[in-house]
Amino acid sequence: MARIVAIDYGIKRTGIAVTDDFQIIASGLTTIASETAIAFLTDYFQKEKVEMVLVGEPKQMDGTPSQSAEIIEKFVALFKKNFPDMPLTRVDERFTSKMAFQTMIDSGLKKKQRQNKALIDEIAATIMLQDYLSRK
Structure with a gap:
């Protein structure tokens, strides 16, 4: 089997998260600057076998797209252009940032550590991926 990247x-x-090769466990990989995402993924795909990529789909409570949806759609188009053979699945990412923050609190991280927005993004990607795995 190959990995799934969220x-x-x-x-x-x-924020980027990955599964193990058997697609059982989701783990945070890293947080990168968004403008470097395609270059990072190009390098990662050359080093690791990846079966599929999940990209969060931000929605409002009523199911309509959120303000950041347009930016993410541009990224998705760029991704498909650069990786036309890589399967891409969109997944609902509502509440993942709030859940990530709560996870940090529950883990006992100090207030200063919880202010690390990069860590929140990585944990949010991990939550999104673990949720996908549990529904699969």
């Missing part, structure tokens, strides 16, 4: 794409930062 991307929590944002205006400034992008």
Whole structure:
């Protein structure tokens, strides 16, 4: 089997999570500057076998697209252009950032550590990926 990569794409930062080769466990990989996402993924895909990529789909409570949806759609188009053979699945990412923050609190991280927005993005991608795995 190959890995699944989850991307929590944002205006400034992008959180990335991956599964193990057996697609059982989701783990945070890193947070990168969003403008470097395609270059990072190109390098990662050359080093690791990846079966599919999940990209978060931001929605409002009523199911309509959120303000950041347009930015993410541009990224998705760029992704498909650069990786036309890589399967891409969109997944609902509502509440993942709030859940990531709560996870940090529950883990006992100090207030200063919880202010690390890069860590929040990485945890949000991990939550999105683990949720996908549990529904699969």
